[in-house]
Amino acid sequence: MITQNLLEIRHVKKHFSVPKGLLHAVDDVSFAVKQGETLGIVGESGCGKSTLGRVILRLHEPTAGKILFKGMDITAFSKEEMRQMRQHMQIIFQDPYASLNPRMTVSQIMEEPLTFFRIYKSDRERKAKVAELMELIGLPQSASNSYPHEFDGGRRQRIVIARALAINPSFIVCDEPVSALDVSVQAQILNLMVKLQKQLGLTYMFISHDLSVIGHISDHVGVMYLGQLIEKAPKPAFFKRPLHPYSMALLSAIPSVNVLEKKEKIILKGEISSPINPQRGCRFAPRCPFAESICQEKDPEWTEVEAEHYVACHRAVELAKGLIHYH
Numbered sequence: 001m002i003t004q005n006l007l008e009i010r011h012v013k014k015h016f017s018v019p020k021g022l023l024h025a026v027d028d029v030s031f032a033v034k035q036g037e038t039l040g041i042v043g044e045s046g047c048g049k050s051t052l053g054r055v056i057l058r059l060h061e062p063t064a065g066k067i068l069f070k071g072m073d074i075t076a077f078s079k080e081e082m083r084q085m086r087q088h089m090q091i092i093f094q095d096p097y098a099s100l101n102p103r104m105t106v107s108q109i110m111e112e113p114l115t116f117f118r119i120y121k122s123d124r125e126r127k128a129k130v131a132e133l134m135e136l137i138g139l140p141q142s143a144s145n146s147y148p149h150e151f152d153g154g155r156r157q158r159i160v161i162a163r164a165l166a167i168n169p170s171f172i173v174c175d176e177p178v179s180a181l182d183v184s185v186q187a188q189i190l191n192l193m194v195k196l197q198k199q200l201g202l203t204y205m206f207i208s209h210d211l212s213v214i215g216h217i218s219d220h221v222g223v224m225y226l227g228q229l230i231e232k233a234p235k236p237a238f239f240k241r242p243l244h245p246y247s248m249a250l251l252s253a254i255p256s257v258n259v260l261e262k263k264e265k266i267i268l269k270g271e272i273s274s275p276i277n278p279q280r281g282c283r284f285a286p287r288c289p290f291a292e293s294i295c296q297e298k299d300p301e302w303t304e305v306e307a308e309h310y311v312a313c314h315r316a317v318e319l320a321k322g323l324i325h326y327h
């Protein structure tokens with residue numbers, strides 16, 4: 001069975017005008033996500049993950065590029081068409097404390113999108129939908145009359161998830177949804193999200209700075225660095241053998257579960273460059289031990305080095321063949 005791409009973005013850019021020039025928050029990013037899959041996007045703070053998520057939903061207007069959702073070019077949609085489209089595309093944010101209105105009960109919070117999108121019109125239909133959502137997220141029906149402050153972070157994030165699911169979306173941008181939670185609660189929320197994905201056929205773009213979280217939830221992993229996607233691969237291939245020197249360094253920092261596997265942490269030297277008026281050439285070159293003169297001069301091309309394994313690095317083939325390596 002061939003699974004269709006639910007989302008495809010092509011050469012998407014988002015530049016912000018700032019006093020010192022143009023800040024390239026997202027710079028020429030292309031990828032596709034298949035129906036029912038999770039693309040995990042990982043990278044350091046400020047590399048453009050959140051901006052990318054918001055641009056895909058057109059909460060920020062893209063500076064350039066195309067966003068295709070179910071084959072439709074939504075960059076060409078009017079504001080009203082886009083408003084309707086958001087029924088199918090939702091976003092979940094990091095902070096479950098800030099994203100819930102403290103004056104509304106759980107039931108009112110869940111009913112709000114139902115009223116806004118005019119689905120489940122009668123009172124009875126809406127109440128039935130709320131009951132269904134409470135069951136989906138594993139909260140007792142009695143909790144629907146409580147207020148957000150009566151719950152801990154994990155339960156609040158369950159309510160945020162239920163609100164996003166209320167209108168039956170097919171695609172959800174999950175922007176660091178577990179980062180504000182205790183580690184013990186993180187796994188519960190991630191497992192709930194995986195369960196809901198299977199049950200409802202959801203497609204996720206899951207943003208996190210934490211590679212362990214990305215490893216838990218993703219089918220494919222994409223790595224961002226200074227506004228650019230520098231590597232994307234199926235999860236097993238990525239964790240087995242990342243091909244970009246930056247991904248290798250990221251991966252070396254997470255402890256191995258296999259005690260027999262000797263892993264040395266790669267310490268990157270040099271400062272991260274500025275995203276404002278970036279120089280040409282590879283953005284990672286100033287910190288890369290493998291950088292040659294071409295890396296300073298020319299942008300590396302996005303190349304499929306192995307099946308479905310894409311890298312933007314002038315030296316990716318040599319790295320893939322093991323001709324050059326760290327340590």
Ligand SMILES: Nc1ncnc2c1ncn2[C@@H]1O[C@H](COP(=O)(O)OP(=O)(O)OP(=O)(O)O)[C@@H](O)[C@H]1O
Nearest residue numbers: 016018023025044045046047048049050051052275
């Ligand atoms: N509205 C804005 N105006 C100007 N610059 C912005 C704006 N929003 C984001 N930026 C800048 O764009 C870059 C990318 O920010 P973004 O929040 O997308 O990164 P991130 O990877 O999600 O980081 P974090 O996890 O810290 O939020 C940063 O340099 C940020 O300062």
